[in-house]
Amino acid sequence: MEKGKVFYRLYNYLWGALDWVFPPNCGGCDVQGERFCQECTDSIRFVQAPMCDICGRPLEHSGKCIYCAGKVPHYDSMRSIAAFDGPIRAAIHKLKYQNDQGLGEILACMLIKAGCELNWQIDLVIPIPLSASRLKERGYNQSGLLAFPLALYFGIKYAPYACWRVRDTKPQVELSAYERWENVADAFQADNKLVEGKRILIIDDVTTTGATIDASSLALRTAGANRIYCLTLARSVYTNASMMTNE
Numbered sequence: 001m002e003k004g005k006v007f008y009r010l011y012n013y014l015w016g017a018l019d020w021v022f023p024p025n026c027g028g029c030d031v032q033g034e035r036f037c038q039e040c041t042d043s044i045r046f047v048q049a050p051m052c053d054i055c056g057r058p059l060e061h062s063g064k065c066i067y068c069a070g071k072v073p074h075y076d077s078m079r080s081i082a083a084f085d086g087p088i089r090a091a092i093h094k095l096k097y098q099n100d101q102g103l104g105e106i107l108a109c110m111l112i113k114a115g116c117e118l119n120w121q122i123d124l125v126i127p128i129p130l131s132a133s134r135l136k137e138r139g140y141n142q143s144g145l146l147a148f149p150l151a152l153y154f155g156i157k158y159a160p161y162a163c164w165r166v167r168d169t170k171p172q173v174e175l176s177a178y179e180r181w182e183n184v185a186d187a188f189q190a191d192n193k194l195v196e197g198k199r200i201l202i203i204d205d206v207t208t209t210g211a212t213i214d215a216s217s218l219a220l221r222t223a224g225a226n227r228i229y230c231l232t233l234a235r236s237v238y239t240n241a242s243m244m245t246n247e
């Protein structure tokens with residue numbers, strides 16, 4: 001077994017041991033015994049092709065969506081795993097706001113599976129950073145809990161300090177689409193010593209407008225990143241159910 005996978009297994013066992021000591025409730029439906037139960041897993045609506053080549057938005061045909069055709073994002077490619085609804089929405093909420101940190105490790109399995117299929121060539125894994133004040137208040141970065149096991153699994157350097165917020169921003173969830181772009185514009189900076197010439201994978205929990213990922217990609221691009229890929233657990237922009245699958 002590769003070295004990275006050994007560390008991943010250890011991390012996996014550690015959470016398994018914690019489950020044994022503190023039996024978990026499902027992040028999706030609250031049933032006792034598992035962090036994310038099979039029934040909830042089976043009900044996930046996965047994103048499926050065709051989608052925008054760049055931002056991964058579901059489309060009726062492949063190519064670019066109208067947003068990416070109008071203004072090319074600062075990242076090269078973004079993909080999301082599932083629709084932001086049902087048990088995934090509930091689990092992300094618990095991961096973010098209810099200190100249910102064990103969900104990060106279990107939900108990261110879906111990102112790892114997608115990473116295997118996407119086969120992007122990556123040098124650094126970076127979670128979307130929280131502001132210093134929010135990190136202090138929450139005690140952990142939920143995107144980091146998703147990104148860290150993925151970095152371990154693939155044996156790629158995990159670099160949570162390569163990108164940071166230079167100012168506090170309002171929670172995006174309170175804002176309109178336009179306000180979200182305004183809110184995060186120029187909110188990030190990146191360390192050119194860490195990212196210059198590197199192929200970066202940004203990990204986040206939810207994509208709504210893509211504004212946060214685009215603003216952090218701009219900072220990474222400015223610091224000299226070579227390629228920028230983004231993977232998020234969920235997307236909240238679905239209107240067309242036929243573009244989704246739970247296969």
Ligand SMILES: [Zn+2]
Binds near residue numbers: 039040087
């Ligand atoms: Zn469940």
Ligand SMILES: [Zn+2]
Binds near residue numbers: 053055064065067
């Ligand atoms: Zn697009």
